[in-house]
Amino acid sequence: MHLVTRPAKPRVNVQAVGAAALMCVGVVLAGCSGAPAATGAMGAATAQPSVGPVATGISSPSQVTRPIDGYFLSADQIAATEYARIVAANTCLATKGYPTAGAKADSDVAAAIAQGVADRVVRSDLYGFFDTLDAARRYGYQRPPGTPGSWGVTWSPDVPSDVVDTCFTEAAKSVGVDDAMNLVLADGLPDGGPPVPSGDAVYVKAVGAWSTCMSEHGYTYTDPQAAIGDAKWRADIVADSASTAQIATATADVGCKVSTNLIGVAMAVQGAYDQQYIDAHADQLAAYRERLQQAVRGAGQAGSS
Numbered sequence: 001m002h003l004v005t006r007p008a009k010p011r012v013n014v015q016a017v018g019a020a021a022l023m024c025v026g027v028v029l030a031g032c033s034g035a036p037a038a039t040g041a042m043g044a045a046t047a048q049p050s051v052g053p054v055a056t057g058i059s060s061p062s063q064v065t066r067p068i069d070g071y072f073l074s075a076d077q078i079a080a081t082e083y084a085r086i087v088a089a090n091t092c093l094a095t096k097g098y099p100t101a102g103a104k105a106d107s108d109v110a111a112a113i114a115q116g117v118a119d120r121v122v123r124s125d126l127y128g129f130f131d132t133l134d135a136a137r138r139y140g141y142q143r144p145p146g147t148p149g150s151w152g153v154t155w156s157p158d159v160p161s162d163v164v165d166t167c168f169t170e171a172a173k174s175v176g177v178d179d180a181m182n183l184v185l186a187d188g189l190p191d192g193g194p195p196v197p198s199g200d201a202v203y204v205k206a207v208g209a210w211s212t213c214m215s216e217h218g219y220t221y222t223d224p225q226a227a228i229g230d231a232k233w234r235a236d237i238v239a240d241s242a243s244t245a246q247i248a249t250a251t252a253d254v255g256c257k258v259s260t261n262l263i264g265v266a267m268a269v270q271g272a273y274d275q276q277y278i279d280a281h282a283d284q285l286a287a288y289r290e291r292l293q294q295a296v297r298g299a300g301q302a303g304s305s
Helices: 020-027 067-071 075-095 109-122 133-139 161-175 201-216 224-228 231-239 244-259 262-280 282-304
Strands: 002-007 015-017 150-155
Touching: 067 262, 067 282, 075 109, 075 161, 075 282, 109 150, 133 244, 161 282, 201 224, 201 244, 201 262, 224 244, 231 244, 244 262, 262 282
Parallel strands: 002 150
Antiparallel strands: 002 015
């Protein structure tokens, strides 16, 4: 999942904003191994907080919630700020002598942003892949056919790149947010967001139970990231179609997560680290949330004008 900005002709990729967490387990399905202990954005070790009650019976992404969710915008709100940023960029281009440059978003921007928001749960940088068993049986680790994996912005090739860069920089300042990808990913939060507690003792124990379950189904994976990131799936990515082997693995993966309640444990553990992060960043998060709400209000006003 990434953003691409490019001139209309030729269609040259001049900017690609990486989505590290989603790229690892979503787009390229390349494995991202868990850290030996939970670490913050700057790599410093994070103290292990007490883990609260563990929810059970989780079989769908719709049941997965986190304390940090309240600091994210909805997909529709993110899309609105992205459109507002493009409008502001066009205003800037016009003032610089390019009134018909026409910076324009691809038609699938809203759908791609919605997929990116969903992928925070479906393709987690903690527990890997988690969707319904029906989805796993249909598509394996891959997204349904036709699902957008990126979105872009195009403009006239007659506009010098430095003018485009300047106008998008000014647009970000005007709207109050940079590109939409920073609003989709947790690492856009202050100090890079909550740590990924892949090394937490409670979570590691739950992963062990999941790994044992996978072994009973004939698969040897030490952690969920290794399953979705198996190099065997690269050919499937190129073909844009899940193989029988991938579908079988993904089905066992999700089944074992349900039967061992790995997702319930992951929610409890991640929730504890989320809350620890929220408590330590209360002032920064309050300012961050207000900035986002101002951007949403501004985007609403731009859309109604």
